[in-house]
Amino acid sequence: MTIRWTYAFVDRPAAGFAAACDFWTAVTGTRLSELRGEQGEFVTLLPESGDACVKVQGVVDGPGGAHLDFAVEEVPGFVRTALRTGAELVADHGDWAVLRSPAGQFFCAVPWHEEATRPPVVRGTRLDQVCLDTPPSRYDAEVAFFSALLPEWTSAPGSLPEFHVVRPPAGLPVRILLQRLGEERPASTHLDLACADIEASRAAHERLGARLVHRGTHWRVLRDPAGGTYCLTGRDPHTGGLPA
Numbered sequence: 001m002t003i004r005w006t007y008a009f010v011d012r013p014a015a016g017f018a019a020a021c022d023f024w025t026a027v028t029g030t031r032l033s034e035l036r037g038e039q040g041e042f043v044t045l046l047p048e049s050g051d052a053c054v055k056v057q058g059v060v061d062g063p064g065g066a067h068l069d070f071a072v073e074e075v076p077g078f079v080r081t082a083l084r085t086g087a088e089l090v091a092d093h094g095d096w097a098v099l100r101s102p103a104g105q106f107f108c109a110v111p112w113h114e115e116a117t118r119p120p121v122v123r124g125t126r127l128d129q130v131c132l133d134t135p136p137s138r139y140d141a142e143v144a145f146f147s148a149l150l151p152e153w154t155s156a157p158g159s160l161p162e163f164h165v166v167r168p169p170a171g172l173p174v175r176i177l178l179q180r181l182g183e184e185r186p187a188s189t190h191l192d193l194a195c196a197d198i199e200a201s202r203a204a205h206e207r208l209g210a211r212l213v214h215r216g217t218h219w220r221v222l223r224d225p226a227g228g229t230y231c232l233t234g235r236d237p238h239t240g241g242l243p244a
Contacts, residue, residue, distance in 0.1 A: 002152060004112040005071035006174035008130050008191055010056045010064075010179050014041065016226030017058030019209075023224050025158045027193075028054055029122035047119030052125055055174035064228055066189040067105070068174065071112040075088050086141075087147045102145050103138035104187045118173045125201050126237040129175045129192035138187065139180040146176060159242055167240070175240060190228075192219075194235035201232050219241075221233045 012020040030045035041058040147155035166176040183211040195201040209225035218234040
């Protein structure tokens with residue numbers, strides 16, 4: 001089952017939905033679509049050019065985080081494949097479905113609407129990665145699951161022993177990074193931005209209301225105004241790869 005497009009979802013508590021929308025439109029150089037959903041809890045971030053690949057959701061329960069949407073031509077077929085691979089069906093909404101990976105990561109299967117063109121890099125950054133933070137006991141199985149679910153993607157170890165990258169074919173906008181946590185705790189998910197200049201991006205994000213949480217060697221962990229954490233990473237925003 002070919003994945004035709006990918007979306008990164010910014011999931012934030014409903015009380016911080018407006019703040020999340022303001023912040024993420026600013027850092028991605030986008031504007032908001034009309035609100036959707038029974039409670040107006042979904043919105044798409046529309047780029048100036050290219051097709052959208054980021055959405056925001058206001059969640060009622062929990063702290064939020066992030067999740068992936070896989071856009072496919074035939075949702076039921078993708079769901080059947082995911083279930084055979086080891087996923088659990090959480091909710092069937094007819095033309096789209098919510099699933100859960102073996103480690104507990106949520107993702108969605110949605111219809112493809114002929115999206116084809118990546119939006120441009122904005123001020124040296126691009127939101128291009130969903131990081132699946134996985135407890136050690138489930139890490140190997142989770143790597144195997146996503147590698148099997150996405151056979152047309154490139155699955156390979158990352159730059160550090162605790163990372164594994166599942167990279168989409170050229171043209172798809174969002175890739176997956178699996179990160180093995182250092183302790184046993186529930187799985188979680190966060191977003192990563194590729195940055196040509198981490199410190200310049202950090203300063204720009206802080207001016208928009210983000211706060212620095214942790215300073216790593218080649219990454220910075222920040223908290224957005226809605227309370228969600230995400231990372232700025234030292235990768236080429238055009239290719240997603242590490243600098244030569």
